[in-house]
Each structure stands twice: as C-alpha cells, then as structure tokens.
Amino acid sequence: MKLILLGAPGAGKGTQAEILCDKLNIPAISTGNILRAAVKEGTPMGLKAKGFMDAGALVPDDVIVGIVKERLAQPDCANGFILDGVPRTIVQAEALETMGVEIDKALNILADEELIVKRMAGRRVCAKCGASYHIVNKPSAKEGVCDRCGGELVTRKDDEPATVRDRLKAYHEQTEPLVDYYRARGKLLDIPDQGSIEATNAYILNHLEA
Secondary structure, eight states: OEEEEEOOTTSSHHHHHHHHHHHHTOOEEEHHHHHHHHHHHTOHHHHHHHHHHHTTOOOOHHHHHHHHHHHHTSGGGTTOEEEESOOOSHHHHHHHHHTTOOOSEEEEEOOOHHHHHHHHHTEEEETTTOOEEETTTBOOSBTTBOTTTOOBEEOOGGGSHHHHHHHHHHIIIIITHHHHHHHHTTOEEEEOOOSSHHHHHHHHHHHHHO
8 A cells, every 4th residue: 555645734644644554564654754864874865865954955856756765665665655744746746656656545634724733732753763742632651751762752843833834834835736636646535634533544544445
C-alpha cells in the first residue's frame, strides 16, 4: 500500500501516519525526518540539501524529491510506504510521477481550521526522535517525556497560533491544489474528522479495504 497524507497543518496527518505504519506494517516517511537523516548521514542528496540549509535557503524541489527517492529505495519500503509532508506542491507530485513513484491513494484529512489552531497549541514534539504528542488528545505517560526514547517534549514555534495561521494560508496557496490533482487521477480519499483519533483511523482502514 503506497499512501500520501494530505491535509492542513495540524489536521492529524502525523498521528494517523504513526498508527497506519503499525497497522499496515509499512514505514511512515516524514519529509523533515528524512531530510535531517540524509544530512546527518551525508548522502549525496543530503549534502546538497545541507548547502541550502546552511545558507538559510529553502531546499529546492528536485533535492527534496531526490531525498525521497533515496529513502524509498531502502528495503523496508518494498511493500509500501506512507508519505507525510511530500509532495507539498504540484511540481513535487509531478516529479515523483516522473521518477516512477506510484501512489495507490492520497488520504485528504479534513479538519475545522479554528479547531486546528486550538489543537496545535497543545501539541508537543520529542526534541530527540520527533515523535508527536498532545497534552489532551495524546499525552505521554510521563508529562514532558517521550514514551519512545525518553527525550524532552517541546512546543515548536510552528505550533504557536500566529505561526499556525500563516502556515494555513501557505497550505491553501501551495499544497491544497494537490487535492484536485489526485482527485482528477481517481486516487483521492476524503477523510472527514470522526471525532477521535481512533474513529478517524477506523474510517481510513475501512475505506482502504473497500
């Protein structure tokens, strides 16, 4: 199963990716995580990306897509994968197609924007391994400590209300066109908010099996 997760920042993509990863036994691939890993490991594309990041510039589409291609070539992706955070633009989606990356479904996770702003204010991320939590919806067993690796849980600047509204605006301008892109290809599956993480996940699994 080869999946892409679409949806506004804070819609719950990362959380659903983690659950689907366990239930479908395929890796969840987050752009941020693989970008950092490629830079750390010094892969050819990682070194290219580092040059842009060190200069404070955005990493260009061809480098992002190259890093995704490097990651998808690894053995754990043989039975499928979940992409979270890429493609971010039509250009990236077309580049993935050109590289021969086939997608089965694009899951479009829908959420009310005011709810997103409130939800993201409660989000916490592990500074060490990147696992995500929420002080209400998905708290860690011990406050401020990651269940997976024991790292410190922090609030990212990205999750502050003013930043969230800026990110939502950017999402509508740059990423939302992907909804129509995948709908036109018969690959889009809209995922309405089912009221809880578990119910939304059950909805996804039921519709993937249908």
